[in-house]
Amino acid sequence: MLNETIKNQLAHRTIREFKAQKIPEEVFAQLMEVARRTATSVGMQACSIIRVVDQELKNQIAGICNQEYVARAPELLIFIVDQYRNSQIAKEKGYQAETAKDMDRFFQSFTDACLMAQNVVNAAESLGLGTVYLGSILNDSEKICELLKLPQLTFPVLGLGIGYPNQNPQLKPRMEMRLRVFENAYATFENYLDEIKTYDEEMRTYYDLRDPGRPMDSFSNQVVARFSQANPRRQEILNIIRKQGFNLNIK
Template sequence: MTVINDTIRIQLAHRTIREFTEEPVPKEIFDTLIHVAQRTATSNGMQTYSIIRVTDPEKKKAISEVGRQEYIARAPELLIFVVDQYRNAKITEEKGVDTIYSKDMDKFFQGFTDSALAAQNMVVAIESLGLGANYLGSILNDAERIIEILDLPQLTFPVVGVSFGYPNQEPQLKPRMDMSMRVFENTYQTHDSYVEELKEYDEEMQTYYDLRNANRRVDSFTDQVAAKMASAIDKRHLLANVIRKQGFKLMLEEE
């Protein structure tokens, strides 16, 4: 017997919404969502992320061009969650303490995790209020351009965008891989043939219609994986270089 309540019911019904009505998000709802982000768990209580609310139409358009998704520019609300070690580094500096460790990968990933948790927490709240949302990993297509658009200082880095508003579409619930392939006990489990193990899921995926592709059925999951793993978006596989340019120290053994 499955345990369910209103929150879980909303989470199980999650769908990506890319098109919204022109109805604005009321201020009281927006303020509540920011409060939800504020109360999200944060590593060591350091609160090492910030949120940029993008309201300038030109900036929205520029971000949509980075993401190669023109609908981003039409979103009623657009938030960019960023790693933010700048603030705590400045606090440390003002306290007269060496800031060398504010630049290490541990601090970077603390901020990255904080950002992702806050975004996820906010989206659950968004959907609970009858709105829809879209995670925008596409902002990393050109992280340097996003940094430029948002005027991000050193020791910050864009993680994910979230666009949201009142839904203007009803997409299908996208099939997901069975969790027996992703939940293991005590040790990682491997399979001799993942294509064979995922045969039924492949067939199920081919019944799904993605509204981005004129209601065309999608390829099988394993075909999608093979295609995406065999290619790279020009700047995304070089993200470590951008992280370094933002002042973080990768501290690799060979460096």
């Protein structure tokens, strides 16, 4: 039996165009309370949110994302790794927290940020809002750090646009979960193209509103296209993480 929460989750679609209508502050406050109550690794709450309200700053972030619609999002949030706050708390207690720089803490914070973003999305969609995840902020993570004045021991994870939907996109097909859920151990298949043949056909009939009137290519062709593309800036992410003060401890 489906409840309203699950119905909303099963109907999730990415919304890239929003009405000019602002989200009421009381609604935004509810979303932030949901963010506050999100599960967090060992209770350290080591992630934070930058709410971008300056239009010029939005424009610059949209340029990094190479997605002009980002600048039109009524609410633009950037979720960040944040070991800075707790390291400062420890410092004020007289303890120099060198472990705040390690990869264990980094990934705890990174996971916290992802969980928080998903929780906010679920809450927003339950209120009739639309959302768009923006992994594209990592097209130039160093510039994002600069624009948002991120101190040492912080790092951008993902962006999130929120607003009242001004489009009604088709529900995007997904592959069967038998190819993604396994019991006890990872399962491999002899011929993946055979396994996803039906899914490939479904994708060919899907219309993405970003390219009206033209169906998508098959999933298998999309995989090849994605692997053939490389963003040089994204290849430097580990260097930027190190520049933000984290110890990668690579041997």
